Amino acid sequence: MHFDHRQYLRMFEPKLLTVLREGYRFTDFRRDLIAGLTVAVVALPLAMALAIASGTTPEKGLHTAIIAGFLISMFSGSRVQIGGPTAAFIPVVFVVIQKFGYGGLILCTLLAGLMLIAAGLLRLGTLMKYMPQPVITGFTAGIAVSIFSSQVKDMLGLQMGSVPVEFIPRWSAYAQHIATTQPTAVALTVLGLAVIVGLRRWRPNWPGFLIALLACTLVATSFAMPAETIGSKFGELPSALPTFEFPHIPFERTFELLPSALTIAFLAGVESLLSAVVADGMTGGRHRSNGELVAQGVANVGSALFGGLPATGAIARTATNVRSGGRTPVAGMLHAVFLLAFMLLLAPLMGHVPLAALAAVLLVVAWNMSEVENFRSTMSAPIGDRVVLLLTFFLTVFLDLTVAIQAGIVVAAFVFMFRMSEAMEVSSGIRATDDDLLREGMAQGDEDQRAKLPKGVEAFQISGPLFFGSSNRLDNLLDQFFESPKVFILRMRLVPVIDASGVHALKKLAERCQRKGIALVISGLQEQPNRVISNMQLQERDGELHFVSNFDRAVKLAEAIVARSDT
Incomplete structure (x- = not known):
């Protein structure tokens, strides 16, 4: 069989080149400019909140959204994909940082990026569609519970040290310090939730997350509330360009980090392709799945080398981009440019944002991820699917995301084999x-x-x-x-x-x-x-x-x- 190298290379051609070849007009740029600004406004509070929840500093999230977001759009196999840090990475990134330090996370992200590039070049992108839905629903719901669990400290303003990694010890520590609950933190969390939920109901096109942060910050500052803020916990955010950095990387622990790197690569691959599929449904386009995996790999390598976090295509931000009129990769690149401008100009003001307000943002993110209706409907599926769903869910919450995915896929494979043997x-x-x-x-x-x-x-x-x-x-x-x-x-x-x-x-x-x-x-x-x-x-x-x-x-x-x- 003759190997057509031109057809092979075309699978990895970025959609940006396709758009430029078709002709890019000023009207296209104007639409992309508006869409990029809109997405940047949505991504700004999310990037900081996700970084803090992952156990690192808020500027790491901003750097990730800027560097990885720009690279994902530039090399993407989708016209409208928006990339950056996402909630799916929080549990695994938190554990890696706790066990191996930030240098370990850099190595993990580099390995994951190389795995994604290899997966794309080997044309494994088309295989992602065979991922069992109960596994995806189970670990997604489990991640939602983990995110909620990680925000209890900031939500209640508990006066305690570092939060334990494991689920049960974490809640045990919360119970021991429940008497230190701060009413101001609870009030700000409730205010943030009320603003987000209210705007979603009455003004769904408004940037609810950003408005909630502004409202909580204004209330806390006006009434001089004793609430912990980004500035009081992390110091002033740097108002400078992200710089190339290569911290100490524990290469001797590569084999220990491989499972976590594989999990990051898996999550990045699955979420980015799911996001591309959703975008195709909204625009009528068709993404290049293998080219998308290569783009995600390049973006994760770039993010790691600039001190960022793992990144992938973000479904909610991609949908916002489409609804705002974005139709080419330029919108995603402009979203990264706007985020950089926000960081350079607004860094001193961001230090006043209460952590309770960011907790409110992440509580809404966790609820959105939980997909309660999808979980409930899967519980009405045949017994094998229910076993896979619950096994993946509980292992994600109580043990480890890597083990949960591995066990879920293995059990799903056995369920499939049993069904096929029964079908014969x-x-x-x-x-x-x-x-x-x-x-x-x-x-x-x-x-x-x-x-x-x-x-x-x-x-x-x-x-x-x-x-x-x-x-x-x-x-x-x-x-x-x-x-x-x-x-x-x-x-x-x-x-x-x-x-x-x-x-x-x-x-x-x-x-x-x-x-x-x-x-x-x-x-x-x-x-x-x-x-x-x-x-x-x-x-x-x-x-x-x-x-x-x-x-x-x-x-x-x-x-x-x-x-x-x-x-």
Whole structure:
């Protein structure tokens, strides 16, 4: 098969080049300018809040939104993707920083970026769509609970030290310090929530997060409330350009960090492609999934080298971009430029923002992530899906996001295998539907088809995929006869696919037939099973194994074999 390198390279062509080639007009720039400003206003409070919740300083979130946001839009396989830090990373980033320090996170993000680039170049982007929905719903809801749990300290203004990483010790620490609750922090959190929820109901197009931060800051400053602020906890934010930095990276702990890096790469890949799919639905466009993964990889490498956090496509910000009129990658690049301007001009003012206001923002983010309706509907699914959902959810909350994803995918795979094995039916073939009869040239009717078979001939029909989860169903076929037949017909017209385990099972069946002196006739192979069986060198042997195109020919061949054996 000829490899078309031009077609291969086209999969990674940034949509920015496509837009420029089509022609970029001033009217396009004006729309992108408005959309970029709107998204920047939404992203400003989120970037700081997400960084603080991840266990680092607010400027790290801003640097990530600026550097990674610019690179994602520049190299993206989607026209309207907006990138930056997202809530999905909070639990894993918090744990990595606690265990390995910020240098460990830099290494983790670099590794994740390289993994994403490799995944894109290997064209694995198309495989992301096969991620089981119960796994996605389970870890997303689990992350929402973890985010809520991480904000209790700032929400209540608890006077305590660092918050434990694990869920149960964290709530135990909260319980021990509940008496230190600050009424001003609670009041500011409630005010922030009321502003966000109220604006979403009555003014949904207004930047609710930013207005909530401004309202809480004005109230806290006007009434001189004793509330902890960004400035009092982290000092004054730097009002300078992000600089290239290469802190100490514990390369000797690379293997310890690989699971976390893999989790970051997985989350970045899944969330960015989900965001691109949502954007396609809103714009009628079509993204390049493998090019999107490469863009995410480049952006994460860039973010790490400038002291940022992991980044990915953000669904909410991407949707805001589309609703605001953005239709090209320039809007996302301008959003990063506006964020940089905000940081340079407003850094002194950001220090007055109460942490309780940022907690209110993240509480709303957690509620949005929880997808309660989706969770509830999945709980009405078959038992296997419910097990996968709950397992992923509880492992995410109580143990570790990496373990949760791994366990969820493995259990989902076993559930799938079980269902496929149940879907494969092995029947005696003594009755056939009218459709079967018409296709195979036999007389219609419901009469017993076994009476139609020559004496000494038996027939069974397989329906469904013959793969490693169901191939053992062939093991006892020959044990169902009181008297061994001379010819055994295995009808496989309803087998769409077969794998190596399925072929191995057929080989074993042929060997057992040979030992018992039974001629095996396989009829009606479809294209894929026929190709796989041929490639794996399961070949005809006269008088022992035969392949025919349909059941009618199989019966005629069986008659001939029986006649020869009787002479």
